Amino acid sequence: MLRAEGILVWMDRLKILIHWFRRDLRLTDNTALAAAGREAAVVPFYVLDPERVRMDGHGPAYWQFHLESLRELSAKLEKQGSRLILREGALLAEMERLAAETGANGIFFNRLYEPASVDQEQKVAGLGRHLGIEVRTFKDYVLHEGGEVRTGSGSAYTIFTPYAKKWETLTKARPVKAIRCSVPPILKKLRTMRLPSLGRLGMSSALRIPAAGEKAGLDLLRRFVRERLAGYDQTRDFPAVDGTSRLSPHLCHGTVSIRSVYHAALAAAAKGTPRARRAGGVYLKELVWREFFSQVLAQFPFVGRGCFRPQYDRLKWRNREDWFLAWREGRTGYPLVDAAMRQLRETGWMHNRLRMMASMFLTKDLLIDWRWGERYFMEKLADGDMASNNGGWQWSAGTGTDAAPYFRIFSPARQSRRFDPGGVFIRQWLPGLVPLSAAEIHAPWLQKRLPLAKLDFPEPVVNHEVQRQKTLDMFDRINR
Ligand SMILES: Cc1cc2nc3c(=O)[nH]c(=O)nc-3n(C[C@H](O)[C@H](O)[C@H](O)COP(=O)(O)OP(=O)(O)OC[C@H]3O[C@@H](n4cnc5c(N)ncnc54)[C@H](O)[C@@H]3O)c2cc1C
Incomplete structure (x- = not known):
């Protein structure tokens, strides 16, 4: 028997369902979990698949946030008299093992939409058919x-x-009504592993990521x-x-x-x-x-590999490794771009205006393939979401769903004057530029009062106007 919003609900005591946690690390307003709790006693389950960790492109910021959230989830479940069963290994093998150990009648989980997750879902559905148990999925994300x-x-x-x-x-x-899931007696006897450290995942971190959980x-x-x-x-x-x-x-x-x-x-x-x-x-x-x-x-899952507008797969990006490194390290000589890239590296988050600006700079000032930037963002972001990241990059590169986008090219100095007029954000991340005035800070190479070397700030890697024309020419060659 369980209590949901003051209503007593009867259920079959023998029925056991596995709730597979994925990117739904919460107990409140969780569609699949609540549905499982309404029908049966629940085995909360999470699988850490080392192969998936290696392949999915996320880095320490993402995993630190994820592990900290899992830690909190596990503690909350314990407080409710339940337990998170955490296993490390290949998803299907671990799922099959747990189903056998618990005699579960089914597996419930919330759907995700990137190709690798859809592929997992299809495999779990196949496992359900093979085991003769129900697999039920829910819209939640x-x-x-x-x-x-x-x-x-x-x-x-x-x-x-x-x-x-x-x-x-x-x-x-x-929002789904909160439900306290009933705990199957077998749960106490199940093997679970300790949450791994980032080091165990082969990552190190001293990042100031946002508070998780x-x-x-x-x-x-x-x-x-x-x-x-x-x-x-x-x-x-x-x-x-x-x-x-x-x-x-x-x-x-x-x-x-x-x-x-x-x-x-x-x-x-x-x-x-x-x-x-x-x-x-x-x-x-x-x-x-x-x-x-x-x-x-x-x-259109092909956008995960190529341009939404396939003709742009023929664009001739310049892809200079030294410029890519300067961008990643926040050394392009364009202060707001550099400040943004430092915010990303140190906190695993970047403001949306800056994501637009930094991505447009990489693609349309440095003429570097948007996929290089997409990969780098994914590795650094705590919120790395394949769909939003891909959509954002293709929007900036001008290869995506927008109707007439390729000639939209931000001037980094103009964006800087408009969106960080006092240079407050720039000074926060580039202390070397603190001595510059609000008028000077957006284009330090134009002021003659303080030499750039003294400010410990590089010359711009490229001339925006020259690069802008090269980008337009690159697109025109395809559109002609
Ligand atoms: C190149 C590029 C890469 C991006 N990569 C990601 C990513 O990996 N993960 C991610 O969540 N967002 C991504 N975004 C979208 C956006 O920058 C972030 O969602 C936003 O900055 C997050 O901050 P916030 O929560 O304070 O946003 P808010 O302004 O508070 O917006 C609220 C929510 O709306 C959603 N949202 C806002 N703007 C966008 C947008 N342009 N596209 C999609 N969703 C949006 C987010 O879920 C966000 O949390 C990217 C944008 C660009 C231009």
Whole structure:
């Protein structure tokens, strides 16, 4: 018997279901977990597959966030008298072993949409058929899956604005009611391993990553809707201001659910002034971008390897290794780009305005293939989400779903003057530039008061205007 929102629910005591945790590391508002808890006693399960860790391209920031969130999840389960069963090994072998050890009647989990995750899901479904047990999957990572948001003729949207218009008309699921899962007696006897350290995964870290786990995520969400949401539309583009929600790592690892975020923002905006309602609308639109890119990857999985517009696979990128290194290390000589790259390396997070600027700089000033940058971001981000990362990179490179994007080329110095006018963000990450005034700091090579060598700051690796023309020529050769 279990208690859900004051209602007593009877269930078959013998029924046992495995809940497979993936990127849904939370107990509240977890669709598959709640469904399993309503029907049966639950075995909470997580598999650390070393092969997957090696192959999926994430680095220490992602894994540190993930492991810390798992640690919290495991502690919360213990508090409820349950246990997280953690195993290391190949997914299917571990899943089959656990199913045999527990005599489970089924496996429940939430769906993900990147090709490797879809492949895992198909294999687990095959295992279920082989074992003769139920495998049930749930929509949880997004509000709407690709199949729900269709054009009048039933095809997938490939352009954001009409997609967003349709998405907004659809009814959104409410957060799932909290449920305390019943614990099968066998759970106490099952083998589980200790959470590995980053070192065990072959990674080291002294990163200042965002606070991980469900509690930190929910606190962040509460504070954001209370204190910052009403000004979001005014502040979200300024990296020196704490104006965005910073929820991306939580949404990526599932320490906070997308339903909780959507409904909290919607409710807070509805209660506010007309200005606050407008800001809330701008925020919700950002969540639509996440869903848009998720469905682009799900429906056109080839974007994980090549350009959404296949003609651009023929672009002749210059791919200079020394420029790529300068970009990665924050030594391009363009202060806001360099400050952004240092924020990424040291914290595993980068402000959206800067992600757009740094990615456009790599592709359209340094003429380096967007896939190089995509890979590097994935390795450094704590919120590395294949769909959003790929979508962001193809947007900046001009190879993606946007209608006429390739001639949109940001000037790094102009972006810097506009979005970090006082140079506050730049000074935070590039202390060498502190002596420069707000007028000088965006293009240090133009001021003659202090030599660059004295500031310990490099000459620009390229001339923006020259490179801009080269990029246009590179695209024109394809479009001709
Ligand atoms: C080149 C590039 C790479 C990116 N890589 C990732 C990535 O790996 N993972 C990731 O979550 N986001 C990625 N983004 C999108 C965006 O930059 C981040 O989601 C955002 O900066 C996270 O900060 P926040 O939570 O404070 O955002 P907020 O402004 O508070 O937005 C709220 C939420 O909306 C979603 N969102 C906002 N903007 C976008 C966007 N442009 N595309 C998709 N979702 C969005 C995120 O889930 C975010 O947490 C990338 C963008 C670019 C240009």
